[in-house]
Amino acid sequence: MNAVVIGCGRVGSAVAKGLATDGWDVTVVDENEDALGRLGPAWRGGFVVGHGMDVTVLESAGLETADAAVVATNGDNTNIVIGQVLQKRYDVGTVVVRILDPARAKLYSDRGMSIVCPTQTAIAGLLDKVRAATPKEAPA
Secondary structure, eight states: OEEEEEOOSHHHHHHHHHHHHTTOEEEEEESOGGGGGGGOTTOOSEEEESOTTOHHHHHHTTGGGOSEEEEOOSOHHHHHHHHHHHHHTSOOSEEEEEOOOHHHHHHHHHTTOEEEOHHHHHHHHHHHHHHHSOOOOOOO
């Protein structure tokens, strides 16, 4: 299985390493060549320097034969546009996009895009923890 991960920050690099550990052939795209260091010295996958909205860069990363793609740059708008290009132009079967803004994440999720919203996950988790807490008894 082939995957392309666009964005090699904390999230993208961890996803790329996880997929590689699972046996996937992974190519990572990032504008900053220094981001390759986040993948570690044992990284055997591909790495393409460039912007994820550049179709030449996407094609260099192997998008035309990718089974899956993860889009996790530092910008919601960038991630949305790249995700749509991957779905519509390259017909990648599985495209997962990280969107930080919960309202925007819902909007695109409702339109069929596969979204992960860490902000919404954090909100839900925090609410669950607080709601599950046992309140202190009031002093008598």
